[in-house]
Amino acid sequence: MTPEELSKIIKESLESLIAAGKLEISQSPEIKIERPKNKEHGDYSCNIALVVAKPVGKNPRDIAQLFVDKLGANPSIKRIEIAGPGFLNFTLDSKSMGEVAKTILQQADEYGHTNSFNGETINIEFISANPTGPLHLGHTRWAAVGDALARVLAASGAKVVKEFYINDRGAQIDKFGISICAAANNEPIPEDGYHGAYVKELASEITKDKPQILKLSKQEQEIEFREEGYKRQLKQQQLVLKDFRTIFDVWYSERSLHSSGAVEKGLSKLKKYGHVFEKDGATWLKTTDFGDDKDRVLVKADGEYTYFASDTAYYVDKRSRGFEVNIYLLGADHHGYVNRLRAVAACAGDNPDKNVEVLIGQLVKMLKNGQEVRLSKRAGNIITLEDLVDEVGVDAARYTLIRYPVNTSVTLDIDLLTSHTNDNPVFYVQYAHARISAVLRAASEKKIDWQKSSFNPAALVVQQETELLGALSEFPRVVASSAQLREPHRVARYLEELATAYHSFYSSCRVLPLIGEDVTDETIARLMLCAATQQVLKNGLSLIGVSAPEKM
RNA sequence: GCGCCCGUAGCUCAACGGAUAGAGCAACUGGUUUCUACCCAGUAGGUUGGGGGUUCGAUUCCCUCCGGGCGCACCA
Incomplete structure (x- = not known):
């Protein structure tokens, strides 16, 4: 079971509790599924009871109990506990946990993709x-x-x-x-x-x-x-x-x-919204109407367009090309532009909170x-x-x-x-990928056809295996939140965690059989786990445009 | 003067308002005849710049002070 599936089940329980009249809330809350830092808190934790408690006016632990009653029978969930102020801590059945590896191998390069921004057109300059x-x-x-x-x-x-x-x-x-x-x-x-x-x-x-x-x-x-x-x-x-x-x-x-005449076009659009005025022979945009600290000149007294006129025209042009969200990435020395750009959008009849986003580096x-x-x-x-x-x-x-x-x-x-060591995160992550590639190469040299063998997810029971599976299951949500928060660094940080989980697994779990040993369910399951990890490392590195080497 | 960003372990930095604030390096202990040691496990290290507030809960949000970086053109 992936965290997305768990989240879905929890939401369904919430709806049925509402339908049964046991909870009364008007709008659906933002619930979070997390991997707890503390291993004693299970595989996943959920804050739904804490979030719902306030609008409902009940004790969060009592609400948590309602969910426990509802979800306890699910065969994929081995254990649910109410902890601390009212967290729900889930421990999944090891079979259900192991299936994540299969999901990843099936989705391959698509694993990590979501539809959370479907339909949005974004211009990023x-x-x-x-x-x-x-x-x-x-x-x-x-x-x-x-x-x-x-x-x-x-x-x-x-x-x-x-x-x-x-x-x-x-x-x-x-x-x-x-x-x-x-x-x-x-x-x-x-x-x-x-x-x-x-x-x-x-x-x-x-x-x-x-x-x-x-x-x-x-x-x-x-x-x-x-x-x-x-x-x-x-x-x-x-x-x-x-x-x-x-x-x-x-x-x-x-x-x-x-x-192309886009400047005149932009100017006439701004005029239509009534924020353009003449003063001292120049043409100005009244950006102070929308939070800028001074008005800006569009056409100088000598008839020349300013750079700012180009900027506004460019914005209008982007909007006319159909971009709902326009992201600008600017240096710290340009932070004074933020209010100006937002004001331009507002002057053109747009909503700056929605149509303009400025990130300052x-x-x-x-x-x-x-x-x-x-x-x-x-x-x-x-x-x-x-x-x-x-x-x-x-x-x-x-x-x-x-x-x-x-x-x-x-x-x-x-x-x-x-440097080629642990303190260099690039190498640390790439090395994990290369190391897995080496294991998989060795497996094919030994003629172990794991791809065609049947996968028994229940064979993955060691703590390091569970940890690794948990880390793998996080990937789609890391990508989605990186996108939502406009913070791609989260992908890199995640890859480092994943690499750590893999290196830890590698050092405590032998994958390939030694001479004289047989290929077992465990061998196959571990190879699947390796391949799934390799896939996620590759997908993640590709999101940040870094290569995933087979050998180092 | 006004505005934006930052201040977290000795160092470089994480942490969508969540549980005991985490990694790596440096320091100290251990571990590999075996799939890449370019590795793993552990110990120690903190008044999250100071002080208030909001919250069941604050590194995170608000106010204030201190310290650092940057910006305030009929330039581009």
Whole structure:
């Protein structure tokens, strides 16, 4: 029996208790099934009596007793106990527990998928860097977390589109062009320009490919270098992200927003809702109507659209493409945007609580030999995605960035991430997968055809086996809650627990028969358990975009 | 000044309002002739920054103070 099935049975009991007039509540409560930390509390615990107690006005332990009476006869449940303030603690029949392994092998790659977000269309926008340089550590965090979040949401049934907004318009990209142009002409790059070594590289590449550019006027050169640099830098970002296994569905250009008329369209929609006004020759959006601390300019007095105008148009455009939920992943230095974005939604007649979600990612630092790394060869005083991947590889980089909740800052310790031991969680988890693969390989070498043998779940009775089964049964709910809370780090943490449960099982339960021993029900059941664990590790790692190696 | 995030074991960090606050590292004990020791089991370590409040129950929610990070453009 999976926890989902248990939860269903409990809900049915609740309904029948209500129907029988033994409980009176108006709305169905949020009940939780958990794996108790304390083993003495059984396989699963449920808080239903505690939750129901208040609206019903009865003692939680008395209510718990009603459920015990109702559920006690179920053959899959070996024991129910009322504990503490009114928890229901379930101990399942070992046969029923063992069946989880079979469920997992049947569902295979689908195990962990749920339909909890069926019908939701979600746009998730992240990184959205200027195409004026390499991606830095902050972007890298989002590349990993945003992608994992998208996968977790998709696994929960949502229709997800990953989007990268290209800031290819405005002062920054102009400065980029000016900087490359200066470098190409061996002139000093302006103070407020781009100074990384990559600017010089771009300059020499471009002049090599298109030497005629240098014959143009200065102004024309700046434009040409800007366009060439943009093209190449964008391509570079796309390549780097592809190697990092973060694939975007949509690369949305800010310029296209202007050329397609989306900006005017967005503006007219906002006007319709009456929050646009004129002041000092400029056009403003009255975002203070919805909690922003000051109003924002859409069109400057000189007739130019602001960056904010693009932002609002982009939001309106996303909504017109049918996205109910729009998730923005931003760096900590952009937290001032949260109220602004919410206000934009409200000004466009939407509900910010529903249509806009902003996640703020805190700072990422890199540590090597106990010292903070501050300098990158190519990019000057920022550390790039490539710097990190060069040091630790894609798997370790992704895993570590995803492992922590985004609203805390992280420090990546290079020395630790390259170590192959217990204190490096990436290896710990991957090693569990490799270890299982080795066992299954050995089984096939010994010609043990466990896949075709009959599975006796009751053969799994040792405590470490039960623990492992319990951990495996948790997976779908971990994925669903990661999606719901927008916290993919829960998947990584779960995988570590699962790996621990497996290593513990492995060291106390011999799987394959020794020479002279026979293949028994236990052998087959344990191989099934190994295969199920391998499957879940693989599914979980794939949700965070980390490889599941067969050998290490 | 206003706003956002953070403060948990010596260190790096977990913990959807749930039971005795957990992992790893470091320290100390043990364990493998056997499927990958890149492992496992155990001991010790805490006033969850301080103080109030809400709750049957608070690391979690609210208020306040202290400490740290970040942000407050007709820039992008």
